[in-house]
Amino acid sequence: MVAESSTARRPAHPTAASGRWSHLRVPVSALLIGILAGLLPLASSGFIPGAPTSAAAAATATPTPTPTADAATTDQVTVTVAPVSLAPLRSGQDLAVTVRITNGSAETITPGTIELYLAERALTSRSALTAWLHPTKTGKPGDLMLRSALPAAIPPAGTATVAISVPSADVGLTSGNAWGARGISATITEDGSVLAQGRGTFVWYSNEVVTPVALAVVMPITVPEQTEGLIPAKSLETYTAPGGRLSRQLDGVINRDVTIAIDPMIIASIRILGNTAPASAVAWLGRLGQAKNDIFPLGYADADLTLQAQAAAGTLLVPLSFDQSLNASDFTSPTPAPTPSTSTPTPTPTPTATGSAPAGLTDTTTDTTTDTATPTPPPTSAPVITPGTVPTSEQLLAWNYTATDIGWPLTGTVSAADLDVFTAGGLSSLILGGANTAQSDLTETPNANVVLAGGHGNALVTDEPISAALRTAATATTDSDWQVAMAELSSQIAVVSAERPATVRTLLATFDRDTVPGGVRLSETLAALSGLGWRAPATVAAARAASPATDVSFQSQAVSDARILTARTLLHREGEVTAFSTALSKPLAITATQRLTTLALLSTSWAQDTGAWSEAVDSSLADSSVLLSSISVSTKGPINVVGSQVDIPITLDNALGQSVTVKVQVVPSNGRLIVGGDVIEATIEASSARTVKVPVTAAVGNGAVTLRITLFSPDGSVVGQPSQIPINVRADWEGLGSLIFAALLVLFFGFGIWRNVQRRRRERTAVAQATDAPVEPPVDPPVVPRG
Template sequence: MVAESSTARRPALPSAASSRWSHLRVPVSALLIGILAGLLPLASSGFVPGAPIATAVAATATPTPAPTADATAAEPVTVTVAPVSLAPLRSGEDLAVTVRITNDSSDTITPGTIEVYLAERALTSRSALTAWLHPTKVGKPGDLMLRSELPAAIPPSGTASVAITVPASDVGLTSGNAWGARGISATITEDGSVLAQGRGTFVWYSNEVVTPVGLSVVMPITVPEQNTGLIPAKSLETYTAPGGRLTRQLDGVINRDVTLAIDPMIIASIRILGNAAPPSSLAWLKRLSEARNDIFPLGYADADLTLQSQAASGKLLAPISFDQSINASDFASPTPTPPASIPAPTPTPTTTGSAPAGLVNTAATPAATPETPTPTPTPTPTTAPGTPPTSEQLLAWNYTATDVGWPATGTVAAADLDTFTAAGLSSLILGGANTAQSDLTETPNANVVLAGGHGNALVTDEPISAALRAAATATTDTDWQVAMAELSSHIAVVSAERPATARTLLATFDRDTVPGGARLSETLAALASLGWRAPASLATARAASPATDVSFQSQAVSGIRIEKARSLLEREREVTSFSTALSTPLAITAAQRLTTLALLSTSWARDTEAWSEAVDASLVDSTALLSSISVSTKGPINVVGSQVDIPITLDNALAQAVTVKVQVVPSNGRLIVSGDVIEATIEASSARTVKVPVTAAVGNGAVTLRITLFTPDGSIVGQPAHIPINVRADWEGLGSLIFATLLVLFFGFGIWRNVQRRRRERTAILPTADGPADGPADGPTDDPTDEPTDIPAEPPVVPRG
């Protein structure tokens, strides 16, 4: 293998090269073929001395898992190129680069030719840098620096990484070239046809005095989406175990120049468990309290600020209380000291080169970038043994700032600013989509003043943030080198724009892809080594001179998410109204608020379908809660009197007593309800019967009683119950008449029988004067009605002597 080079001239690709892009040897149909799942390793390496100058070229084919993305969206062959070191290249130094060729086609790439080019012009603006790294169409790759043969064939789904060193004489840059970002490109050709081209950058330095760019970095400390507002102990144990999500996050940023934006739910979830908290979570919380990083709080559960505002909540929500979730037995004895057996791992920074002498203009370094102060450690709130903590103690933390809001990127509307200001958020972190700017030739400070007295905003530098995130989540060394080279070049371009003026920018990690562990530490260590970057705190960024050519631009959350959020917030209002009937309202209002905050978390935005299902499930649960006080009387009930008391049974399924008012309204005038509403107290998990006095008016027929329950303050409880009534209002009078008639007949018949019987008795004892017409003279008559006409004389009284 022969490496060709020429310092006299660097010819570009032949004019016919551009036409070769449409005649790739890989057929277009290969784009429709799925990526092979098998891995075909290729291992070969070699050292070939160049012809007058030694050029080391090492090629290693490494197996690459088949991507999960649709093959039709991927290029069949891709090339990436990046410098091996982040140290700036000086005059007389060789340029060491890594070229990686990935073959996602169905054909084997036979040993071809790698060509490395230098961009014809320096990348002196952000737009030029972006256009070079992400061209909209294939353009001229630059001046040829070196041509080398690919050591071995690359099979389908194979990857080859080639280390190439370009001699300083072939680079062709001298001390007369201004410092700054330079573009490089690499192509892979086969049989004279260009298969693919990749582009990268490096930083050239030629002894200028450089003004470093202040870069403030913010990292969110959050957990995946939750259905409730407290993280379960089992999940905390997983997140804070070695290699867990929270552990990896903290390992990568602790005691570095990174501001932490933490979800207070994490702190409260650990503290509320008391002695039952996993030891790993207590150790994690202790490490956080001892960290030197600046820290500010996100909204509780990282609830989406703009979603709350635009869903017409009118305010930003916060927890009401944690008393309902505290188990007093977990605080029966003092909380044990977290074990010292889980020390913070010591990150091992990758040596990426240090700033050369004379590179940094210390006089021009931003004056407001002092070393990160060491905050006073925040101990766990102390309480008397056996005394559970208060809600304030669960959330207490020694934050560096509490007036910073971080809405979801590109979702803030103009009307939201009033809501944020009312909530005490005087400084916002905004994505670039929420800003409008004129054509700027230079990069302004991140600080922007918001009109209308809404404080200021810190605008995230999107290209720098994207490169930082890519580096921190890179899965291969080459990917990391590519991302860090882009990050380094962006900062260098900003520094070179105005050599004597300090600027302070903001870069953020996002919530969707959370980096952590060794790669995050490696990224931050490499960033700290750049001589044209100076660490800056969030306070420094807020104090920087405001950008005058950048203004706020209103955006909005999607309508689907807003409608779902409105239903969630409306349900919370219903639960709050319902709670006034309870003896202890906080038991349900506080729990409902935590659930609402959890479901409004920004983390749900990445999966709208799953979020919609979670919201629907919550609405079902809260519907059951609102139906826990009900009327169990079903009917029908027969009313047969003019005035009766109708029994109505009320059920209480809650674990506490409730007080309700009962209102009964008939559907028509056949019944009249006497008196006002009835107030009743129902004990926990029990039922009570109340009697409603009613009066039957006129007529018979069907009546429906609508039973409505109200809280003491007048809010309706559940849905009204309807009880059918059959009214027979005249049965009472008719029954009395029938009874009186029967009584008269009964007594009348008795009197008549008695009269007839006595007549018969008289006739039998005293016959008439003419003698009996028939029968014996002394016998009684047969006619019972005959009355005796003669009454025998009383016998004479004979004196006793």
């Protein structure tokens, strides 16, 4: 950068090429912002030096002797610098900044010098702003404004926070300088050697007419990963307790100019508990119903839209029913109505008119307004449930949403083929990250609205640098980190406003699902954002209605192959459970439960922990395998078949809590057995067994046969795994047994006749011996001739 010749630095208007959608032109900016945030120490301990050594500056500090644990892990010295106030600096005002030095090295920093510099040129484009905050190499820090002594040493893992006021004369800006973002840098030197340099920004204002940037902000309200599709009561109690995840999220955004994107699983999980729901959860849901925020739903369980589409789900999944999880006894008496909160912050009014001098160009980082009125809930914000009656599935999910056709896929994962699935699923508007867009050489930031080709509606592209700064501020753990992030957020918006002084731009910033900002810091951030005179609140509907960006187009991306493969396994198992359920008398009892499980396991919350996700999927697959084997054949064999026609008994088991109807198909492995009759249909009562008899005919030959038993549902779907029963066939044993029996019968009677003959001979011999008379041979009678 080249210094200006005049002490009144900075041009009146931008002349150099400026960035448009810095997240498009400089795609690594969000990453660099994250790196900067990671380098900023998270603790505030250390020492503070004493009075300044320059008459031109007043520096104050507060010592904190305890070393920070996080500082020691950086292994280097870091410096951050930010304005004390977000109010723009005006002509004649001193510049108050906070400089924070963190000693992450193993050596003590001896008393050195802090030098404050002002960037040589105004930051008139987003690319210039990014280059200043995240330089690729160390360059000239600017024009020296102030040199201040650091009188005390900084021990390893220690920090020093110094408040410095630079007189307006040393700042060198006058009313002749154009309003907008300015760069500042702070350098810490030791014995003439530069140890570290930090950069920041502030906004200069010279009474120009400012056109505020219309900025819509979207906040997702979600819960950590679930495995069953309904949040347990104990978890709900934890999440909605004071300081709980859901309480922090709602406390920070309720009744502010922030659009809420909520997971419908939260609403259904509270309502389905009836009068057994935790009191804190009921009160939380009541507050949400009374909120003035625009609200639109995420997918149920915040199931990943692109993962479903690319895993060939065919359509976006929705819950089938909640009847299987409803308990009538939980609705015997009405649930007590929650007491509306009387201390919910309301947004600070901000200017919305175009072309007028911005009101409120003062520091409004503290929001002291309260909501003392009791708002009337929207007429359909709660379901029409008659006390003492069990609600329907539709009533459990009912809500007075501002819009229901908005989809919010994970950033940078949407492919071109997904758009057809989203459109078929009723999503006519998408929220996309910058990675899903491509553009020509843009010089100014366009509107967030982009028209998608092929009749796929529109997309709202998030402004990545603004979103990154907003998220960093809302999750900051120290005041110093918050000041740095808010200064960058303020400057980002100011640059956009100054790009086209007379043209309103409508942008979109989002909080992400991975980081949950705390309630107090989130409220502080949003209050400070509302106080910026160059930002006007906007709704998502206004962003959708803004003129589309003509030079920005959709850029196809994709989910990782590993995640797609796992998702396909889940979807395939759901298909198996659906086919299995056709044998049941109440199929929704298992298909609806399986659908909720599938949606929970497809949640975007699993995307950052693939290891835990794989374990959860494996556990779900094991559970569903037990379900699929709950109807089975318990007959094991072997069975001996010794006749030509017999009935083989086959026992069927049903381990489910409802009756099932199956068809039994028996197929022999070879021709030794012939199965007769039609396919047998059997109904098995809940938790019982039934034996059916299968007629078979022995054919030719003896040997082993295996009967393959397959169960089908009435509509022909296979139920469970086929079973195999070994059979021993002795087809000729019946004829052989008859021959043997006949032979034995002949022998038996022949032996009896022989014994009778022998007995009579013995009897005659015995009589003759007893009388001692000779035994004369018998005499034949005389022959008488016929006459």
